[in-house]
Amino acid sequence: MLNIPLMSNNISREDVEVLIGFLRGTDRFTNGPKVREFEKAWSEWLGVKYSVFVNSGASANFMTMAGIAELYGKGEVIVPTISWVSDISSVIAAGHTPVFVDVSMKNLAMSEEAVLKNITGNTKAVFLTHVLGLNGLSGHLTAELKKRGVLLIEDVCESHGTMTQGKKAGTVGFASNFSFYYAHHMSTIEGGVVCTDDEDFYQMMRMYRSHGMLRENDDGGYKKRMQEAYPDLNPEFIFMVPGYNMRSTELNAVIGLNQLGRLDGQVKKRQENFAAFLDGLDSRRYYTDFDTEGNSNYALIVLLRDKDPELFKRISSRLSEEKVEFRRGTAGGGNLARQPFLRKRYPQIKPEEYVNADHIHFYGMYTGNYPGLEREKIRGLCRILNTL
Ligand SMILES: Cc1ncc(COP(=O)(O)O)c(C=O)c1O
Known part of the structure; x- marks a missing residue:
């Protein structure tokens, strides 16, 4: 009997030991310094300016699509027919209209011709999934989307470490999403991340992760301006956007830091x-x-x-x-x-x-x-x- 499971031993004994050591020495358990440390290490590994660690890849999808609607307005988002449910449900939930396209047999990602054919004046974004570790993105498609002013969002939940155009997948588009669920290339048990080089989008993602709260935004000048603009509100409880609670914990970040080395x-x-x-x-x-x-x-x-x-x-x-x-x-x-x-x-x-x-x-x-x-x-x- 061959006996091949889908995944084996993705959380090692060593991960568990490191976690136990951390738990013995800490009194901070949720979203804190370890989460920030993991975000920094992940950004460096990937090659982006900013990462926001969340509790799943699906959460990363939902926050990303909501953030696009908030910053750029609602519109059509071109999506593949081979992907994951949250790559489409996030589009619908954010109030965008999904436009479906077929995929290519070469890389199982959305067909380049179909994407370009479906771009209209209402297209806000292309939400491309790199499927099962195959690079789904060509230089031609990247350049065309840039030329036409269409945001490219990469779902890299199945493709950590895939290279595209000489760079890591997840660094080419405006933003990218990864999952750290058990079966993936690395695991934080449950987990995901939104990555971007865009400072405004990053601040938006920080707020979306935590109830839409202004205090999560770490741009001091913006925070001060908003507090002055709403003097009737408790500055600790100003909700800027209709956010979620998609935070992860220090425990997951500790595992992530250990896994990243492997x-x-x-x-x-x-x-x-x-x-x-x-x-x-x-x-x-x-x-x-x-x-x-x-x-x-x-x-x-x-x-x-x-x-x-x-x-x-x-x-x-x-x-x-x-x-x-x-x-x-x-x-x-x-x-x-x-x-x-x-x-x-x-x-x-x-x-x-x-x-x-x-x-x-x-x-x-x-x-x-x-x-x-x-x-x-x-x-x-x-x-x-x-x-x-
Ligand atoms: C392409 C893709 N996007 C998003 C997700 C959702 O990730 P998670 O299971 O961490 O919510 C998955 C699922 O594994 C996926 O394959």
């Missing part, structure tokens, strides 16, 4: 695992020609070339027998246009028109790729997939 080494191992997997797969049966340059693999992608439901069924039952954990349709559950929360809201939506997303939905899945995955297991997995 991240680059783990990214390398996962890359090597993915290369060995693609090398072993029969390319007549499976897509193996992804654009892997700069990838930071999240999971081994099994995507049939042909629409062959019988083969897909055979693979599913054999992997279950072998105790190989898998998820159908990539991390987000496949073609999001098929999901009830969208079909109810947008009855005109025709999921089958997103041809590539639909192919991934019915004939795609991923299995776990974690740093300690043995080469022998990867070979065994390929053997099974090639002969079924």
